[in-house]
């Protein structure tokens with residue numbers, strides 16, 4: 775469902791990005807790709823717990839701006855192997871009812887889960903909740919917005935509402951590779967599959983001549 779929904783939004787986002795390159799350095803060709811963290815139309819419920827688009831492709835040294843929609847989201851970013859797929863990650867998360875698309879195990883999100891990439895490398899170990907209130911494994915992670923310190927879980931990001939813009943976080947990808955962006959909300963990620971990928975190409979200077 776998210777795939778179908780993402781198509782027109784990607785087009786609109788790219789059009790906006792190209793129409794308004796807000797960069798004070800004239801002559802500097804800045805590319806900024808928007809990834810919506812939370813569905814920008816459906817602002818509540820499981821339908822909000824998606825990353826739109828689920829896949830983006832950029833060149834090295836380009837930016838991704840994560841724009842947060844709806845409530846309860848935290849963003850964490852991990853490098854993964856190039857052969858890591860959406861299906862491969864989803865197969866390690868809560869199984870979904872084929873009709874309702876809902877997680878069939880209400881206890882799943884609080885369990886201890888280990889997420890592997892396509893090569894079998896350990897990417898995320900969640901530990902159980904309690905005490906781990908977030909999807910919050912710092913190992914090899916590039917950044918996290920809502921990490922737990924001691925017993926205090928980090929606050930989630932302010933998302934866009936009908937009338938208010940949400941948090942906009944920009945990350946500059948300086949190394950080629952494939953990256954997994956997950957929601958740090960255990961229910962959103964582990965139960966509702968709220969994750970997406972950024973693939974970073976080698977960049978022009980690295981291309982063979």
Ligand SMILES: [Cu+2]
Nearest residue numbers: 847957959962
């Ligand atoms: Cu979320």
